[in-house]
Amino acid sequence: MQTNLADFIKDTPEGREADAILRTCVHCGFCLSTCPTYLLLGDELDSPRGRIYLVKQVLEGNPATEKTQLHLDRCLTCRACETTCPSGVKYGHLVDIGRAVVERQVGRKGFDSVQRTALRKMLPSPAFTPLLKLGQAFRGLVPAKFREAIPPAQAATPWPEARHGRKMLVLDGCVQPAMAPNINAALARVLDRLGISLVRPQGGGCCGAVSYHLHDQEGGLDYARRNIDAWWRYLQQGYEAVIVTASGCGASVKDYGHLLRNDAAYAEKAAKVSSLMRDPAEVLLAENQRLAALLVLENAPANLQKRRVAFHSPCTLQHALKISGPVEQILRLAGFELTPVPDAHLCCGSAGTYSMLQPELSKQLLRNKVTALESGGPEMVVTANIGCLVHIQSGTGIPVRHWVEALDRALEDPRVRTGEAAFIDEIA
Ligand code: SF4
Numbered sequence: 336m337q338t339n340l341a342d343f344i345k346d347t348p349e350g351r352e353a354d355a356i357l358r359t360c361v362h363c364g365f366c367l368s369t370c371p372t373y374l375l376l377g378d379e380l381d382s383p384r385g386r387i388y389l390v391k392q393v394l395e396g397n398p399a400t401e402k403t404q405l406h407l408d409r410c411l412t413c414r415a416c417e418t419t420c421p422s423g424v425k426y427g428h429l430v431d432i433g434r435a436v437v438e439r440q441v442g443r444k445g446f447d448s449v450q451r452t453a454l455r456k457m458l459p460s461p462a463f464t465p466l467l468k469l470g471q472a473f474r475g476l477v478p479a480k481f482r483e484a485i486p487p488a489q490a491a492t493p494w495p496e497a498r499h500g501r502k503m504l505v506l507d508g509c510v511q512p513a514m515a516p517n518i519n520a521a522l523a524r525v526l527d528r529l530g531i532s533l534v535r536p537q538g539g540g541c542c543g544a545v546s547y548h549l550h551d552q553e554g555g556l557d558y559a560r561r562n563i564d565a566w567w568r569y570l571q572q573g574y575e576a577v578i579v580t581a582s583g584c585g586a587s588v589k590d591y592g593h594l595l596r597n598d599a600a601y602a603e604k605a606a607k608v609s610s611l612m613r614d615p616a617e618v619l620l621a622e623n624q625r626l627a628a629l630l631v632l633e634n635a636p637a638n639l640q641k642r643r644v645a646f647h648s649p650c651t652l653q654h655a656l657k658i659s660g661p662v663e664q665i666l667r668l669a670g671f672e673l674t675p676v677p678d679a680h681l682c683c684g685s686a687g688t689y690s691m692l693q694p695e696l697s698k699q700l701l702r703n704k705v706t707a708l709e710s711g712g713p714e715m716v717v718t719a720n721i722g723c724l725v726h727i728q729s730g731t732g733i734p735v736r737h738w739v740e741a742l743d744r745a746l747e748d749p750r751v752r753t754g755e756a757a758f759i760d761e762i763a
């Protein structure tokens with residue numbers, strides 16, 4: 336694609352990056368077929384190609400309007416278009432640049448502005464946990480729009496002592512410890528059995544994605560710098576990796592190297608941290624021989640009836656981190672039967688704060704996703720991201736958990752795999 340960027344941006348790092356990305360797009364339109372918003376709305380401007388064109392126009396000096404902002408707001412940043420694109424267009428980075436420029440030109444008004452500011456400030460803050468507890472206690476009084484985002488209270492479960500020579504860090508994140516404290520504890524128990532201690536670092540916190548994607552890119556980068564500072568001394572002591580159990584946060588940490596590449600004080604450390612970020616599936620697959628040994632079904636009956644689970648692969652896992660297959664492989668190794676999930680490449684509608692900011696589109700995507708997940712008759716849905724977990728649970732009566740929790744239970748009690756013992760029963 337030919338470009339002619341305007342003076343205000345063309346000689347900036349963002350302008351140069353956007354220009355290079357725009358030039359890779361050949362307008363073929365292959366990406367339209369996998370874009371959830373285009374499939375729902377049928378409008379070219381709600382497709383990847385249309386949004387690329389909108390960003391190009393703005394960067395070439397045409398003033399952004401509220402309509403430009405609306406079409407960019409409707410994008411889930413699911414990055415399914417990146418997986419489909421034969422030219423390797425880095426849509427996610429381009430739309431980040433475009434959104435920041437549009438935000439500066441158009442701004443936000445009224446309730447939209449208040450809501451975005453409230454989400455940005457509240458989700459990563461220490462006030463989130465007491466607010467969630469309040470919401471759980473008085474669920475009936477919470478406005479319907481926010482009620483669906485409140486999961487039932489979950490009790491914390493035991494975390495093994497850091498007794499092994501091999502150690503890895505884990506990102507706690509902002510909302511997950513309050514919403515689902517069992518997820519990281521379950522991973523700590525699984526890794527402990529494999530001779531690896533999972534350690535929560537002192538300091539750090541939110542990955543920064545909430546701020547970064549709610550129009551405070553500098554604030555998001557500050558969260559990244561804080562995490563890098565907190566993790567650095569552990570990595571220097573030989574900690575092997577930073578594991579992130581929420582794939583949304585994992586995608587964000589994987590991007591630290593790119594986001595801070597122009598920060599002289601942090602560029603090198605950020606690149607190192609990104610290279611050491613691991614999804615649990617990557618770590619467990621690397622240990623699969625020993626995991627398999629732990630998972631051997633002793634005295635398994637010949638007519639073993641496997642438990643049926645449906646796996647929802649979050650967009651951040653399959654499209655951003657490009658991890659497709661390892662979770663399914665581990666779950667099969669653990670003795671579960673995976674039920675078919677049609678259109679597994681499409682977003683569930685959670686997408687960070689999208690479910691609150693674009694509730695209508697989000698609900699349609701949720702309905703489609705739940706229908707697809709339930710179609711194979713699973714007893715449980717498992718996923719890899721806290722946002723998807725809570726969102727999908729709001730649309731189905733089937734229990735939804737992180738896949739690591741199902742694996743942990745299967746290791747703890749092999750009868751789980753044949754239905755003789757409860758999958759997970761720690762919800763208070
Ligand atoms: S983003 Fe990729 S798939 Fe979409 S129009 Fe451009 S080149 Fe084609």
Ligand code: SF4
Binds near residue numbers: 415
């Ligand atoms: S990120 Fe997702 S919603 Fe946005 S344009 Fe790409 S496919 Fe469509």
